[in-house]
Amino acid sequence: QQQVKQSPQSLIVQKGGISIINCAYENTAFDYFPWYQQFPGKGPALLIAIRPDVSEKKEGRFTISFNKSAKQFSLHIMDSQPGDSATYFCAARDSGGSNYKLTFGKGTLLTVNP
Amino acid sequence: GAVVSQHPSWVICKSGTSVKIECRSLDFQATTMFWYRQFPKQSLMLMATSNEGSKATYEQGVEKDKFLINHASLTLSTLTVTSAHPEDSSFYICSARVSGDGADTQYFGPGTRLTVL
Numbered sequence: 001q002q003q004v005k006q007s008p009q010s011l012i013v014q015k016g017g018i019s020i021i022n023c024a025y026e027n028t029a030f031d032y033f034p035w036y037q038q039f040p041g042k043g044p045a046l047l048i049a050i051r052p053d054v055s056e057k058k059e060g061r062f063t064i065s066f067n068k069s070a071k072q073f074s075l076h077i078m079d080s081q082p083g084d085s086a087t088y089f090c091a092a093r094d095s096g097g098s099n100y101k102l103t104f105g106k107g108t109l110l111t112v113n114p
Numbered sequence: 115g116a117v118v119s120q121h122p123s124w125v126i127c128k129s130g131t132s133v134k135i136e137c138r139s140l141d142f143q144a145t146t147m148f149w150y151r152q153f154p155k156q157s158l159m160l161m162a163t164s165n166e167g168s169k170a171t172y173e174q175g176v177e178k179d180k181f182l183i184n185h186a187s188l189t190l191s192t193l194t195v196t197s198a199h200p201e202d203s204s205f206y207i208c209s210a211r212v213s214g215d216g217a218d219t220q221y222f223g224p225g226t227r228l229t230v231l
Contacts, residue, residue, distance in 0.1 A: 034219070043118075043207050043222035044158070089157060099146055099163045099171065100211055102220060106157045 003027055004092050006105025013112050019077040021108045023090035026071065031095035034102070035064065035075050038087045047088070048075070080112045117141055118210050120223035127198055128231055135193045135226045137208030143188035144210035148220065149181070152205045164191045198230045 005024045013019045023033075032051055036044035050057045050064040050073065057064045063076040077084055087109050091102040117140040127133050137147055145166050150158040162172045162183050170183035180202075182194040191210075195202055205227055209220040 036222070041205075041225070041227070043120075043209075043225045046219060046221065049219065099165070100220070101148070101160060101163060104157045107155075109155075 003103045004090060004105045006090050006108060008108060009106070010109040011111070013080045013110065015080065015082060015112055015114050017080050017112075019075075019080045019084065019110055019112070021075045021088055021090070021110070022072065023074065023092075023105050024070075024072045025092050025103075027092070027094060027103075028071070029094050030092035030103075032093040033064070033066065033073050034091050034093075035062075036089045036091065036104075038089065038107075044089060077110075080110075082112045082114050085110055085112050116212065116219070116221045118208065118221045118223040120208055120226050122226060123224060124227040124229075126229045126231065129199050130197055132194055132196045133198055133228060135195075135206055135208075135228075137191045137193070137210070137223055139189045139210040139221075142210075142212055144191075144212065145188060146211040147185060147191040148209045148211070149183060149191070149193050150207045150209065152207060152225075154205075158207065161193075195228065198228070200230045203228055203230045 034049035035047045037047045038044040048059050048062045052068045061078045066073045087107045089107045090105040119138045121136045147164040149161045152158050161176045162170045164170045164183045164185040166185045172178045185191040207225040209222045
């Protein structure tokens with residue numbers, strides 16, 4: 001059972017455009033939602049994270065929108081650049097667990113064309 | 115801050131040998147570290163959770179006798195792949211959770227590419 005569903009699987013955007021990646025979850029015990037960026041052959045790097053008590057968080061060109069009632073959250077990359085081309089993973093943490101495990105989405109391969 | 119290192123970054127070994135991968139938190143203490151496995155173009159699969167001073171907790175389907183995890187200090191966890199076989203070839207990534215201040219963030223290492231011949 002996939003607990004965090006991520007879409008789309010791949011995304012092609014023109015330079016300067018907006019990239020939008022969506023995630024949905026079922027487990028209401030999730031209480032922390034980070035996004036990670038991964039370049040080929042590298043480990044994931046934390047991009048931005050949000051808790052369900054806020055509906056939006058912005059850091060530079062990256063914004064998370066969170067809809068608690070719909071159990072959905074999304075990553076928006078404004079003014080997308082070729083350097084943003086990478087795989088993006090959403091994740092969610094179960095507050096009921098003692099080890100703070102993260103459940104990851106399947107990832108979105110973003111390609112930003114120059 | 116919050117830097118996690120892994121060593122080695124890549125390793126090639128013969129089938130039947132054992133390989134040890136180290137994961138270190140360089141500028142913070144981590145009571146909890148995690149080991150993931152990632153196949154090409156796939157998501158991260160959690161293998162086990164490593165807590166300092168106690169036995170690791172393995173995810174369902176992960177052989178604990180094959181993937182030995184030791185978390186001997188607050189800055190070091192090791193993963194040993196015992197009697198490695200070609201099907202164990204993969205990208206292994208560790209992460210470390212900042213401890214003590216209620217932070218939730220997991221910081222990932224750069225990964226170790228294991229190739230078993």
